[in-house]
Amino acid sequence: MPTFASASATLCEAFQATVARDPDKIAIRTPGGASTLTFREWDARVRRLAAGFAALGVGRGDRVALMMTNRPEFYPIDVALQHLGAIAFSVYNTSSPEQIDYVLVDSGARVIVCEEQFVPVIRKGVAGTPTVRIVCLDAAGPDTVTLEEVGARGLDSFDFESAWRAVQPDDVLTLIYTSGTTGDPKGVQLTHANMLAMVDGTEQLTTATAEERVLSFLPSAHAADRWSAIYMLEVIGNQVTTVADARTEFAAALVDVRPTVFGAVPQVWQKLKAGIELRVGEASGARGALVDWALWAGRRASDMRLDGDSVPWPLRLQAELADRLVLSELRAAVGLDRVRLALSGAAPISPEVLRFFNGVGIAVSDAWGMSELAGMATMSPPGKVRLGTVGAIVPGSEIRIAEDGEVLVRGPIVMKGYLNKPDKTAETIDADGWVHTGDIGALDDQGYLRIVDRKKELIINAAGKNMSPSVIENWIKAFAPLIGQAVAIGDNRKYNVALICLDPDAAAIHARQAGLTCSAELLATDPGVHAIVETAVAQANTKLSRVEQIKRFAIVPDFWQPGTDVLTPTMKLRRKPIAERYAGLIEGLYR
Template identity: 40%
Template sequence: MTDIALARSAVEAEIEGLTLVGVLERTVRERGAEPAYSDRRVTSEPADGTGWRTVTWAGLRDRARGLAAVYLEAGLEPGDTVTIMASNRIEHVVADLAAVLAGGIPVSVYNTLPPNQVTYLAEQLAPRIVVLETGDHVRRWRQALAERPEISRIVAIDPAIDPAIDPAIDPAIDPAFDLLRADSRVLAWSDAQLRGPAALARQDAALTARSEAVRPDDPITILYTSGTTGQPKGVVLTHRNIWFEAVTSARTAHLDGPGITVSYLPFAHIAERLLGLYIPQLQGGHVHLIDDPATLAATLVEVRPTRFFGVPRVWEKIRTGVAAALAAEPDEARRAAVRQALAVGLTYIESTQTGRATPPRLREQFEAVDGPVLRPLRAALGLDRIEWATSAAAPMPVEVARFLAGLGLRVYDVYGMTETTASATACSPDSFRLGTVGRPHDGIELRLADDGEILLRGPITTPGYHRDPAATAELIDADGWVHTGDVGEVDEDGFLRVIDRKKDIIITSSGKNIAPSNIENALKESPLIGQALVVGEGRPYLVAILTLDGEAAPVIAKRLGVQPASPASPASVAELAAHPTIQAAVAAAVEATNARLSRPEQVKAYELLAEEWTVGSEELTPTLKMKRLIVSSRYRDVIARLYGEKA
C-alpha cells in the first residue's frame, strides 16, 4: 500500500460512520456549557454585556432540534432542501443545523444573488422551506416564492416580516414585507422558536428517527459556485466529504482542540462553512459572527482570535494599513526601528521554511525585536494570539506574504475549490514555503496534466453537480481526477505554486503566455492601488485598468499634502483619482512594477478609474475576487481607448 493510501485509510478509519448529527451530539456531551456562537444583533434576546449575543453548544443543539420539529410539521421530507438567504448570525447556524437534523439538505445562498439566479436556484432545488432575513432578500425571492408551489414554509428572521405587524402603525417597516403579508406560509422566526418545544414534544420520535437515518454519503449541503458567466452550478458535498476534509486539514495545520475565530465570509462559501461551521462543530470552539466585512478590522482587535482565515484581499488591506501607519509616523527613529524589526522578522520567518534552518543568533535577534516591536504591531491588528493564520480563495501575492512574515506571522497559503471540499493542499507548521500553497493533505493525490492544469483526487471530491451530469463529466474524468481549471507548478520538494486560471492566461499576438494575476498582484503592492485588471489577449502589449484603495488612498493623500475640496470631510476616491499628485504617485507605482517585469509582461498603458469595485457593484465576488469577465465587459470602452481604438 502506498503512503497516500495508508494516510487515506487512517483518516477514513477516524471518520468511519460520522455524520453531522453524531459530531454535534459528541461536542454537546463534551462542551455543552461552553460558548459556541456569538453575534451582534438588536433583538429581544439579551446580549452578554459586551454587545454580543452568545449561545452555548447545548443551547445551539436544543434550538436546532426545536426548529427541526417545526420543519417536520411544515412537511419537510428526507432529502428536501432548506434554502437560506441570511447574513452570518446565530439564526443562520440554527436554520442550517435544523435542516440536517430533520433529514433535509441546507443550502446557504449568497445574499447578493440577482432575482433571475434566485429563480433558477429555486427551480433546481425545489426547496420545501425558505429562510429569509431582510426586505432585500424578499425582493430577490419575490418571483420564486410566487412560482414554486412546493415551498410550504417561509421562515422570516427579521421581525418586520411578521405578517402580524401593521405597516400603518410602524412606518419604518420595509415595503418589501408587504409582499408576504397575505402569504399564509410565512412564519416569523420568533414564532418558530416559540412553537419549537411543543412541536418537538409531538415530533420527538419522528425527529430522532430522521436524525439517526442520516448516512455519511448523504449530502450535507449544496453550494452554488458564484460564476461570472451562465448560471451557477450546485456542488453537492456529503458528510463523508466534509469530515475527511475537516480531519485531514486539521492534521496538516496541527489544529487540536477548540479555537477562537471570527466568521465574516458568507456561509455560501466553502471556506467559511468549513472553518465557521464544521471544524468548530468537530472540535468545539467559539465563533464570532459578523454580518459586515467592513467591521472585520475592529472585530479582530476586540476578539483577538487564535485562528484566522483571510482571503488575499483582507491580508492586502492589513499590509496596506500597517504600511500607511508606518509612513505616517513622524518620528524617524521609530520608523527606522520598526523597519529594522520587520527585516529581522522576515529573515527569521524565511529561515523556518522547509529545507532551511534557523541559526541561534537569528532566533535571539527575532526574540529581541518581537516583544517590544512586532508583538505590539500584531496586537494593534488583533492578531497577537494567532496560533494559525491562513489564506485561500486566490493566490496571495508573495510580497504580501513576505510583509506579514516581517510582522512575525506565518500565513499558511492553502489551495482547493468548492468541488474539493475546500483545501486539497496547504502549507503548515512543519511544511512551509513562501510563495507556494503547500503540499497535498494526507490521502490526497495531486498531479499536473500535460498543459500544466492541476488535477486532484481523493475522498474530498464532490459526487458531482446537482442535476447537471454534463458539467459533472467535464469536472471529473473517468479515473476520478478533478480538473481544477488552474495552472500550476510543483517544485522538487512537492510544493505547489498556482500560476493562474487556465482560461485567464493571456497569449499575446507574439505568442507569449502571460499570467495576468501575477502582474495584477505586483501592481497592488502599491498601497494606493486597490484593484487592477490586466488585459492583452491577442494584442501586441498589455494594458491595465486600475482603481484606488478607498481606505489607504486618503491616508496617503494627506501625507502627500493633498487637501480635500471640503475640509470637513476626507477627499473622495473620484476627487483623488483626478488629482495630479495622486496620478503621479500611481504612475510611479506602475513604473516601479514594470521595472521588475520582463518586457512582454510590462504594462504599456493604463487608466485610473474614478470609482472603486465592490461586491455590491458586482465587479467583485463575495470573497473579494475580481470578476474578470464582468469588469472586461463593463470597461470595454476604456480598454479600446488604451489601445487607441474606437469602442
C-alpha cells in the same frame, strides 16, 4: 492518527458527540460576548427547530435556502436541517432578485429562511415560484412566518433521534453555488462524507484542536466559511465569533477575538498590511528609528528562512529582540498576536504581502481550493510556509499534474456532482474520479503545489508568449493599498496594459486627507491618485520580466463591489464582462 472527524459518519453524529463532550462550553458568540450560545443551548434549539421544520413539511432531501448575515441564529437553523437530512444552503446577501430566482428554481427549495431586511428582494425573486415559504427571523409580514412560530409548531411526538440517525454519509449536506465568473452558477453538491473528509484532512494537516478561536465574517454561501466556521465547529468543538457587518465591525472583532486560526481573501490581508504600515508611519524620532530597525531585522531573518537559508546567530538575536520590543506589539494591535494558522485563499496573493506578514511574525501562507473540493484542498501546516506555493494536499486525497499542466485532484473531498447538470459534472470529474480544476500548476519535491494561473485566463501575447495575469496583478496591488483591483490585459497584443480600480475604503481615507470628494469618477482623474498608481505600477514592473511589464494603465471611474457583473461575491474578477464594459478605455490604451 484518530481525529474527531474520523470518529463520525455524518455531521449529525459528530455534532451530538461534540455536545456530549463539553456541553457547557461557549460555542458561538458575538464580539464582546454580547450574545453567547453554549453547545447545550445550541443542541436544545436544534431539537426544537428540527421538530418545527418537520411540521412545516421539511424532510430528508428537501432543500432550504438561508439568507442572513453572520449571526448566532444561523447555526441552530442549519444544524437542525442537517438532523432532518435536509439540505441547507446559503444565498449571497448581495444577490439580485434574478439571482435569487435562479438558485431557488435550480435547487427546488421549498423554504427560504431570512432576515427581515432581505424580504423585499426575496419577494421579487420568488415571484415566479410562489410555492416557496418565507421564514423570517425578525418579524412576520404578509406571506411570511417567524422562526419562533416554526419552532412552536413542533410536535411532541417528533422522533429527533430516529431522524438524525437515518441520515447517511452519502446524503447531500449542502449546496455551494459557484460564483460563476462565466455562465450561470452551478450548484455544487457536498455530502456529509465530503465535508467530514475535509475536516479530517484539516485536523491532520494543521493539528486543529478544540481550543481554536475562529472569526466568521466571510459569506456563509462560500465553502470556506462553511468549512471553517460551522462544520469544523460541529466536529472539533472549538469556538466561533460571528461578525454581522464585516465592513464596520471586522477590525474591532479581530482584536476582541484574537483568533488562533484566521483565513481571509487577499484584499483583507492587503488592508491589514496597510493598517500596520499606517501605525508604523505614526512612529517618529527614536521610536521611529527603532521600529524601522525592528521591521528590517524581522523581515531579513524571515526572508532567509522562507528562502531556505540558515539565519546567522547575530541576525537571529536581533530578530528576537525586534520581536520583543516592536513586532509583538504590532501583531497585538491588529489582533493577530495569537494566530497559529493564517491562510489567504479564494484568489492569488502577492508574494510581497506574504513576506511582509511573515516578517512581522504572522506566518501567513497561501492556500488553494474550490467548492468542488469541499473547501481548502491544499494548505501549509503551521510553521511550514513555502513561499510561492499554496501548500500540500490535505491527507486522504491525491493530487497530480496533467500533461498540459492542469491540476487534478481525487479523493473523498470531491463533490457528488453539480445539481441538475450531469453534463457539466462529466466535464469536471473524469471516469477515474479526477477533478479537472482548470488551474495550471506544478508540484515541488515535497508535494507542495504552485499555481500558475487559470487554464483559460493565461495571457498569450501577439508573439505567442504565455503569461499569468494574476502574477502581474498581484505585484501591482502589492505596492499601493489605494489599488483595490488590477486587471492585466494583453491577449493577442504586442504589450500589456492594466485597468486599475481604487479600493473604496482606502480611497475614502485618501480623499479626506487630500481634501477631495470621495467620488470614483473624480479620483480617477486626480493627478495625486494617478501618481500613486503610476509609482505602484513602476515598482511592480521591476519585479516582472520585460514581456510581462505594464506599459500603460487607466484608472476606472467606478468602485467595484462584490456580487456584481465585474466581481464575484468572493472578489474574483469577471474578466469577460470587465473587457466588455471598458472596451473603449482598453482600446484607448493601445492607441
